[in-house]
Amino acid sequence: MTTAADQSTAALELTSEFWKNAYRQMVRIRLFEGQVNELYTRALMPGLAHLYSGEEAIAVGICEALTNEDYITSTHRGHGHCLAKGAAPDRMFAELLGKEAGYCRGKGGSMHIADPATGNLGANAIVGGSMGIATGAAFAAKQLKNGRVAICFFGEGALGQGLFYEVVNIAQLWKLPVIFVCENNGYNEYTHFSETTAGEICDRAKAFNVLTETVDGQDVHAVYAVSKKLIDRARAGEGPAFLLANTYRYTGHHVGDINREYYRSKQEEQTWKTTRDPIQLHGAWLIDAKMATPEELVAIEEEVRAEMQVAVDFAVAAPYPGPEEVEMHVYA
Amino acid sequence: MPETTVRELTFAQAVREALAEEMRLDSRVCILGEDVAEAGTPFKVLSGLVEEFGTARVLDTPISEAGFTGIAVGAAMTGLRPVVDIMFGDFLTLTMDQLVNQAAKVHYMSGGEWRVPMVLRTTLGATRRSAAQHSQSLHAWMCHVPGLKVVIPSTPYDAKGLLKSAIRDENPVIFFEDKMMHHKLKGPVPTGEYSIPLGVADIKRVGSDISLIATSSMVQVALGAADLLAEIGISAEVVDPRTLWPLDEKTLIDSVKKTSRAIVLDEGYGRYGVTAELASLVAEGAFYHLDAPVLRMGAMHIPIPFSPPLEDLTVATPKTLFEAARKLCGKA
Numbered sequence: 001m002t003t004a005a006d007q008s009t010a011a012l013e014l015t016s017e018f019w020k021n022a023y024r025q026m027v028r029i030r031l032f033e034g035q036v037n038e039l040y041t042r043a044l045m046p047g048l049a050h051l052y053s054g055e056e057a058i059a060v061g062i063c064e065a066l067t068n069e070d071y072i073t074s075t076h077r078g079h080g081h082c083l084a085k086g087a088a089p090d091r092m093f094a095e096l097l098g099k100e101a102g103y104c105r106g107k108g109g110s111m112h113i114a115d116p117a118t119g120n121l122g123a124n125a126i127v128g129g130s131m132g133i134a135t136g137a138a139f140a141a142k143q144l145k146n147g148r149v150a151i152c153f154f155g156e157g158a159l160g161q162g163l164f165y166e167v168v169n170i171a172q173l174w175k176l177p178v179i180f181v182c183e184n185n186g187y188n189e190y191t192h193f194s195e196t197t198a199g200e201i202c203d204r205a206k207a208f209n210v211l212t213e214t215v216d217g218q219d220v221h222a223v224y225a226v227s228k229k230l231i232d233r234a235r236a237g238e239g240p241a242f243l244l245a246n247t248y249r250y251t252g253h254h255v256g257d258i259n260r261e262y263y264r265s266k267q268e269e270q271t272w273k274t275t276r277d278p279i280q281l282h283g284a285w286l287i288d289a290k291m292a293t294p295e296e297l298v299a300i301e302e303e304v305r306a307e308m309q310v311a312v313d314f315a316v317a318a319p320y321p322g323p324e325e326v327e328m329h330v331y332a
Numbered sequence: 333m334p335e336t337t338v339r340e341l342t343f344a345q346a347v348r349e350a351l352a353e354e355m356r357l358d359s360r361v362c363i364l365g366e367d368v369a370e371a372g373t374p375f376k377v378l379s380g381l382v383e384e385f386g387t388a389r390v391l392d393t394p395i396s397e398a399g400f401t402g403i404a405v406g407a408a409m410t411g412l413r414p415v416v417d418i419m420f421g422d423f424l425t426l427t428m429d430q431l432v433n434q435a436a437k438v439h440y441m442s443g444g445e446w447r448v449p450m451v452l453r454t455t456l457g458a459t460r461r462s463a464a465q466h467s468q469s470l471h472a473w474m475c476h477v478p479g480l481k482v483v484i485p486s487t488p489y490d491a492k493g494l495l496k497s498a499i500r501d502e503n504p505v506i507f508f509e510d511k512m513m514h515h516k517l518k519g520p521v522p523t524g525e526y527s528i529p530l531g532v533a534d535i536k537r538v539g540s541d542i543s544l545i546a547t548s549s550m551v552q553v554a555l556g557a558a559d560l561l562a563e564i565g566i567s568a569e570v571v572d573p574r575t576l577w578p579l580d581e582k583t584l585i586d587s588v589k590k591t592s593r594a595i596v597l598d599e600g601y602g603r604y605g606v607t608a609e610l611a612s613l614v615a616e617g618a619f620y621h622l623d624a625p626v627l628r629m630g631a632m633h634i635p636i637p638f639s640p641p642l643e644d645l646t647v648a649t650p651k652t653l654f655e656a657a658r659k660l661c662g663k664a
Binding site: 071073102103104105106107108112114115116121122124126129130131132133134135136137138139140141143144146148150162163166167169170173174328329330331332 | 360362388391393394396398399400401402403404405406407408409410411412414429430433434438439440441442443444445446447449478479481502503
């Protein structure tokens with residue numbers, strides 16, 4: 001068991017550049033999602049999107065412990081995972097707007113961003129649907145002996161899917177380098193997870209004798225430390241792991257889920273935002289550790305804000321795919 | 333050129349030979365499924381492969397069809413060429429999300445970035461006294477999904493050549509084997525290297541009065557009926573599409589243009605099935621050449637019963653096809 005003190009000491013051994021970059025990555029996700037909400041409310045974005053705001057420390061803490069060649073699979077709430085793994089905001093916005101310059105040439109949209117160049121096997125709009133793909137990527141990594149690790153991100157709602165139990169069983173039997181990351185943001189869409197989840201979450205993985213850890217998903221240091229340990233272990237051939245990261249979804253199930261009081265209180269949302277915000281917590285830590293000044297953090301935010309504006313402008317101005325695209329890429 | 337001789341192989345031997353040859357040629361090819369290794373499957377189609385290639389490439393899985401099919405999808409995306417064994421076609425129902433929402437759509441949804449070069453082998457066919465959950469022919473379901481290819485061979489020669497092409501294909505290919513043919517049907521197969529491209533139909537018997545367009549198990553039924561028809565002076569042409577997608581429309585339509593009459597025959601359900609699609613195709617394509625309506629013969633629209641005299645009523649036989657063809661040719 002890694003203690004909080006161990007993590008803090010380990011965190012201080014990394015450079016200020018590393019932690020300032022983690023801060024920047026979290027701010028990028030937050031401001032990206034802010035722009036997505038803006039695009040929705042201005043009716044510039046077709047369809048809907050599921051925002052990752054509030055959960056940034058998980059994607060960033062884990063992806064900072066990965067190499068570019070390692071794999072991730074993501075979910076319908078996937079923007080944060082894609083950005084943390086290295087996706088460029090301009091091509092992501094373009095995809096969200098259905099433009100040809102998007103990661104999927106506009107044919108995937110918000111819930112299907114994929115990018116071989118950064119090991120992103122794809123976000124997935126079937127809850128739990130990517131668990132087989134992530135485990136398969138780990139199987140290929142083991143067969144091909146290329147040393148890669150696969151991270152399977154999913155929400156606590158996906159624990160209701162049978163596929164999870166099938167692939168965790170196989171991953172453990174075959175000692176595959178895959179880490180199942182359960183982001184428990186408290187809500188299966190519009191229903192509190194306590195109404196859908198019998199027993200303890202981690203006991204599910206423990207039943208297969210899979211190494212299980214629980215982490216505060218608002219603490220990027222803790223997430224990084226525990227995931228680094230699990231990733232190193234998987235890379236060394238010691239098998240899969242299950243990581244439960246407790247977190248909170250700041251906004252609705254999707255951008256159109258505005259009136260939420262029938263399933264949770266505004267007070268609850270406020271408490272998380274004011275006392276558990278992962279960006280504020282990490283910013284305070286950087287200042288306290290003298291790794292950054294308040295002015296530097298403001299400057300980072302302003303730089304990211306400008307980056308996002310340029311990216312949005314690029315996407316809004318980008319052309320749609322031509323009609324000849326519609327039948328392309330059905331078959332390779 | 334190595335000298336080629338022709339031997340008689342069973343359907344199962346031809347399938348096994350295709351797998352063994354491709355596994356020797358390409359170390360990325362591996363087999364996943366229930367009882368595929370030492371057991372060689374309950375049908376003994378894969379006997380001997382684990383002895384040659386080892387358990388690292390011929391992998392016994394738990395009874396988790398969705399799990400190992402999903403793992404194959406991810407493994408195919410990341411460098412392997414898995415061949416999945418689904419023991420009975422009826423169990424395709426358990427893999428549907430992984431095939432339909434994942435394997436079939438990954439290439440398109442990612443704008444052509446990711447590929448899924450995998451094969452899923454499974455069975456079809458009734459009359460094995462296996463009752464309603466082990467006797468269905470569900471290949472039409474797969475044909476309804478853009479992104480999948482569907483192969484449905486009728487002879488050992490075709491099975492070997494088509495399976496080799498399926499393994500080399502860059503797309504998910506669903507390969508259906510009639511379980512009654514595995515050990516009962518023998519045919520000539522050359523020893524030398526060959527493959528058969530997907531999307532090329534084959535005329536199994538040349539004729540001039542009526543086209544019997546038949547798939548898989550029904551090709552033998554059509555050949556049997558053609559013998560009976562010849563005895564009363566009707567010359568039947570037997571056309572085997574061999575792959576349902578891609579589909580060799582021209583060969584089917586040209587045959588019907590020549591003969592002016594057609595019966596489409598398939599062991600799947602007649603309603604909303606393969607026969608409906610192929611009959612519609614030739615009716616449109618050869619409309620001005622037709623002397624009679626295009627007939628369809630599929631399985632009866634009922635769960636397959638266990639009791640032998642009942643089960644035998646569910647699918648076409650040479651005799652029932654002979655009667656239908658005779659009437660269509662005006663020789664009732």
